[in-house]
Amino acid sequence: MIDRRLADLVPPFLLGLVFLAAWELVVRAANVPAIILPAPSAIAARFVVSVPTLAADFWQTIKGVLAGYVLGCGSGLVVAILVDRSDFLRRGLLPFGNLVSALPIVGIAPIMVMWFGFDWPSKAAVVVVMTFFPMLVNTVAGLESASSMERDLMKTYAATDWQTLTALRLPAALPFVFNALKVNTTLAMIGAIVAEFFGTPIVGMGFRISTEVGHLGIDMVWATILVAALTGSAFYGLVAAIERRVTFWHASFRRREA
Amino acid sequence: MKSLLPITTVVLAVLAIWYVAAATLNADLQRDAYANAGRTDYSTAELIVDSLNMERPKLPGPHQVASEMVKSIVVISPTSKRSLVYHGLITLEETLIGFAIGAALGIGLAVVIVSVRWLDRSLTPWLIASQTVPIIALAPMIVVILNQFDITGVAPKAAIAAYLSFFPITVGMVKGLRAPDPLQLDLMRTYSASQSQTFLKLRAPMSAPYFFASMKIGAAAALVGAIVAEVTKSEDGGLGARLLAGSYYGQTVQIWAALFAAAALSAVLVGIVGLVGRIAEHRMGFVR
Amino acid sequence: MTETASMFRPAADGFGSPRSPEPAIEVSDVSLRFETRDGPVHALSHVQLKVARGEFVSFIGPSGCGKTTLLRAVADLETPTLGDIRVEGMSAEEARLKRRYGYVFQAPALYPWRTVARNIALPLEIMGFAKPEREARVKKGLELVNLGGFGNKFPWQLSGGMQQRASIARALSFDPDILLMDEPFGALDEIVRDMLNQQLLRLWEVTGKTVLFVTHSIPEAVFLSTHIVVMSPRPGRITDIIACNFPRDRQLEIRETPEFLAIANRVRHGLRAGHSYDG
CATH class of the missing domain: 1.10.3720.10 (MetI-like)
Structure with missing residues (x-):
């Protein structure tokens, strides 16, 4: 099984290598100026030299990402459970939440910078708003996802609402909750980086990108983007790994034993 | 359509929360403004009303945003850069x-x-x-x-x-x-x-x-x-x-x-x- | 419509065994109407029924005859529009709140995030049994349905028949007096079904519970029951009640005896008489 998974990784890995090689070749052969497109080797060199700066940027941004992610997802989950008690509230909040989820929420970044200052709390605030609604909408849908038969079963036990929630509806909602958690990893990164375009102390990935673009330090921009990509993938991968452990029973993961 | 009433209620609730938040967030700014103008004789009602109608509030009231939108969408000519x-x-x-x-x-x-x-x-x-x-x-x-x-x-x-x-x-x-x-x-x-x-x-x-x-x-x-x-x-x-x-x-x-x-x-x-x-x-x- | 129903309405004293003073279940003139987009549906019309303690009663009829609805009404999962249901002398709701029955659904409805053992323990957790008691009962339940050694598996690692057996163990774990079963073996193949029928019969013999059993298989109904209730749709009503007095330790082979075939034939005729082919 491990062999099979490794074998699945070979083609994308090869394609990535070919792509990088072609990029390097084209840049060298055509003498593309570094302010337009630096070669992968140049980006790698810049990355190695700039590790301290990149690390400082990373820590600055990740503070806003994580604080906002935990607060946004946490409050979305709690509000969803509260809303779930009332059919009226659910019918009113769900279309509202769906609408807001589709809006360009990053636009509130300048307002949050005004309210909470240049440092990471304002980025966290943007992330809170961006991650809250997907979590709310998904959790509410997830709490509804238990089948009527499963609910009837709880009714035949004369289970209380609280027992039905903890024993049936919350576990049944977990796949939906994790869906939101995964989507929100990317939204949190986007929110924090874009918010930094609107103002930050002189550190942070979004700050680095916007200033280096101004100085035409394109290799540094690419190095920062590499960090952002690695961070985003690792964050997503971590949540996906937790999901696999917690919702191992879900149809998308389980494997029948022989 | 049976969702109309709940949605309306939620929207009204959001507006209400917005007004309360705006008045609370802006009150300090408005008090400073009164202090600068040397005024001390304002009532609470006056403070609230003025907080909701500041020129550069921390959080503008819904009606301010609405009137700004009307102004910049309907009143100002669409060719203007302020539209x-x-x-x-x-x-x-x-x-x-x-x-x-x-x-x-x-x-x-x-x-x-x-x-x-x-x-x-x-x-x-x-x-x-x-x-x-x-x-x-x-x-x-x-x-x-x-x-x-x-x-x-x-x-x-x-x-x-x-x-x-x-x-x-x-x-x-x-x-x-x-x-x-x-x-x-x-x-x-x-x-x-x-x-x-x-x-x-x-x-x-x-x-x-x-x-x-x-x-x-x-x-x-x-x-x-x-x-x-x-x-x-x-x-x-x-x-x-x-x-x-x-x-x-x-x-x-x-x-x-x-x-x-x-x-x-x-x-x-x-x-x-x-x-x-x-x-x-x-x-x-x-x-x- | 009411005339047809009353014509087939069984005698009010039902078929309860004479020594039990109080019937396990008593359904008095129950009607149940669903309001749907295409107008009202008369799922049950003036249904009258008494079930004595320790009986095994099957409900058979074409789809839409209200057999499942009747079972759900006894379980207080549906509320009758008219009439009264007493379960062990209580209202259906009281009986549910006092957990007097175990319900087995058409599908196992086991929670995929719980092991088989923890699924069987679910009602015990909800009803507040202490942990040692829970463990003892789960162990007993697993053995009762021949699933010893499978307690730590997850439901989705078991076959359909094993899952349904686990769900029966779950319904029995808190030792209710009554077992309500809604086509529990409908989704299983014939051979598994035969085996589970025998196991169920043995279980009923050992525990002496009152069983209400919905099915659409004639041989299954005849093989298992002490009484067969034949139902008919539009409106859902009881058209015949057939006694079935095979010895309790019957074997599958009795299905070839003339007595068995005679009863099966009577059920088949009852079903045909109540079946309208115009709908």
């Missing part, structure tokens, strides 16, 4: 061009991926990985690079809108074109249907619900791309530029008005795509 219609049209143009390009490329790539096996195995993992990367971080750089080639104006922003909508559309369409189950594919096999026949008679129609779902996501993403691109290159106008200008000069009412205009634009765009999708899906017999 939201002017900026909104710029953003809409970039979004639509970018969305069209992104959708065409995304669907094209999805078709290729589903038809070419080695590309599927090698490219699909990268596409999925791209969903976890904050690709929006590339936006400022793309603007600058395109600038080097003397590509300015609408084009660089449309490009960013295109590539932000491209990825979700590709991923959604690959999923959609793979929606037929093995049984249905086997049926086409028993007819010894060609690959293009299988595609036209089975894969393409089956992908319709995925198509419209990805179009909705793509449209919303294109708008976000256009707005962020405008923030990085604000001299040409657009709702993003309006946001940035507002934040430079502390014009909070202007920021909120631009934000609501962007939200309305997004809601209308996604709404139109959704409506078209619903009608099409209904006609094609996908039961909702």
Whole structure:
């Protein structure tokens, strides 16, 4: 099984290598100026030299990402459970939440910078708003996802609402909750980086990108983007790994034993 | 329609919370303003009313945003740079061009991926990985690079809108074109249907619900791309530029008005795509 | 419509065994109407029924005859529009709140995130049994349905028949007096079904519970029951009640005896008479 998974990784890995090689070749052969497109080797060199700066940027941004992610997802989950008690509230909040989820929420970044200052709390605030609604909408849908038969079963036990929630509806909602958690990893990164375009102390990935673009330090921009990509993938991968452990029973993961 | 009352209630509740928050957040600023003017004889009611009508409040009241929107949409001529219609049209143009390009490329790539096996195995993992990367971080750089080639104006922003909508559309369409189950594919096999026949008679129609779902996501993403691109290159106008200008000069009412205009634009765009999708899906017999 | 129903309405004293003073279940003139978009549906019309303690009663009839609805009404999962249901002398709701019955659904409805043992323990957890007691009962339940050694598996690692057995163990774990079963073996193949029928019969013999059993299989109904209630749709009503007095330790082979076939035939005729082919 491990062999099979490794074998699945070979083609994308090869394609990535070919792509990088072609990029390097084209840049060298055509003498593309570094302010337009630096070669992968140049980006790698810049990355190695700039590790301290990149690390400082990373820590600055990740503070806003994580604080906002935990607060946004946490409050979305709690509000969803509260809303779930009332059919009226659910019918009113769900279309509202769906609408807001589709809006360009990053636009509130300048307002949050005004309210909470240049440092990471304002980025966290943007992330809170961006991650809250997907979590709310998904959790509410997830709490509804238990089948009527499963609910009837709880009714035949004369289970209380609280027992039905903890024993049936919350576990049944977990796949939906994790869906939101995964989507929100990317939204949190986007929110924090874009918010930094609107103002930050002189550190942070979004700050680095916007200033280096101004100085035409394109290799540094690419190095920062590499960090952002690695961070985003690792964050997503971590949540996906937790999901696999917690919702191992879900149809998308389980494997029948022989 | 039985949801009308709950939705109205929620909207009213949001407005109420907004008013309370605005009065609370602005009260300190307003007290300072009274102090500067040497006034001490104000009543609480006066304080609340004045807090909700400041020129540069921390949080403007809903009515201030509404009147600013009316002013900048209806009253001011759409040719003026202070008109939201002017900026909104710029953003809409970039979004639509970018969305069209992104959708065409995304669907094209999805078709290729589903038809070419080695590309599927090698490219699909990268596409999925791209969903976890904050690709929006590339936006400022793309603007600058395109600038080097003397590509300015609408084009660089449309490009960013295109590539932000491209990825979700590709991923959604690959999923959609793979929606037929093995049984249905086997049926086409028993007819010894060609690959293009299988595609036209089975894969393409089956992908319709995925198509419209990805179009909705793509449209919303294109708008976000256009707005962020405008923030990085604000001299040409657009709702993003309006946001940035507002934040430079502390014009909070202007920021909120631009934000609501962007939200309305997004809601209308996604709404139109959704409506078209619903009608099409209904006609094609996908039961909702 | 009412005339037809009353014509077939069984005698009010039902078929309860004479020594039990109080019937386990008493359904008095129950009607149940669903309001749907296409107008009202008369799922049950003037249904009259008494079930004595320790009986095994099957409900058979074409789809839409209200057999499942009747079972759900006894379980207080549906509320009758008219009439009264007493379960062990209580209202259906009281009986549910006092957990007097175990319900087995058409599908196992086991929670995929719980092991088989923890699924069987679910009602015990909800009803507040102490942990050692829970463990003892789960162990006993697993053995009762021949699933010893499978307690730590997850439901999705078991076959359909094993899952349904686990769900029966779950219904029995808190030792209710009554077992309500809604086509529990409908989704299983014939051979598994035969085996489970025998196991169920043995279980009933050992525990002496009152069983209400919905099915659409005639041989299953005849094989298992002490009484067969034949039902008919539009409106859902009881058209015949057939006694079935095979010894309790019957084997599958009795299905070939003339007595068995005679009863099966009577059920088949009853079903045909109540079946309208115009709908």
